[in-house]
Amino acid sequence: MAGKHCTYPWTCWPPASQQRLFKFLLLGTAGLIFAVFVGATLFTGALTQEIAAEKEQYSLVVPLVREITTLRAAQGDLVRLTPEEAVRRILDDRSLNDYAASLRPTRVAEDQEGVEVTLNGLTLIMLTDFLQDARERASLQAPEFVLTRNPEEPRLADVHLVLAR
Known part of the structure; x- marks a missing residue:
C-alpha cells in the first residue's frame, strides 16, 4: 500500500484540526495587524508629544537669542558711526x-x-x-x-x- 501523498502538511490532517489551524492563523494575523496598528498609533502619539515639547522649548529660546544678538550688536565698536x-x-x-x-x-x-x-x-x-x-x-x-x-x-x-x- 502506498502512502497517501499530501500536497501541504495540513491536507493529511483531520478536518477539525485543519479548521482549528486556519482559525488560529486568522486570529494570529488579526492580532498581528492590531498590534502593528496600536504600536504605530502609540509611536506617532509619542512623536507628536515630542514635537510639541520641542516647539515649546524653541519658543523659550528664540527671545533669548534675539536679546543676545541685540546686545551683541549694541556693543559693537562702530555703532555710534553713521x-x-x-x-x-x-x-x-x-x-x-x-x-x-x-x-x-x-x-x-x-x-x-x-x-x-x-x-x-x-x-x-x-x-x-x-x-x-x-x-x-x-x-x-x-x-x-x-x-x-x-x-x-x-x-x-x-x-x-x-x-x-
Missing part, C-alpha cells in the same frame, strides 16, 4: 576697498538712513566676514541683498546690498 562711515571702516579693516565698486548713502525709510554698497569679485568667505562685521560691529542689517555670480570669474561673487540700522 552706516556709511561704519561700512568704510569695515572695508578698510578687511582690506576690501579694491572690491568696492560703489558706496553711497541712501534712505531705507523716512527716518532710517543706510548705505548702498556694491562689491565685485568676492569669495564667499570674504563676503560672510564682511556681513558678520557689519552685523556685530556696526549693528547693520541688510534689508536689500542681491548676490550674483561674477561674469569674469564664476567662482567669485558680486553683491549689491543696502545696509541700515
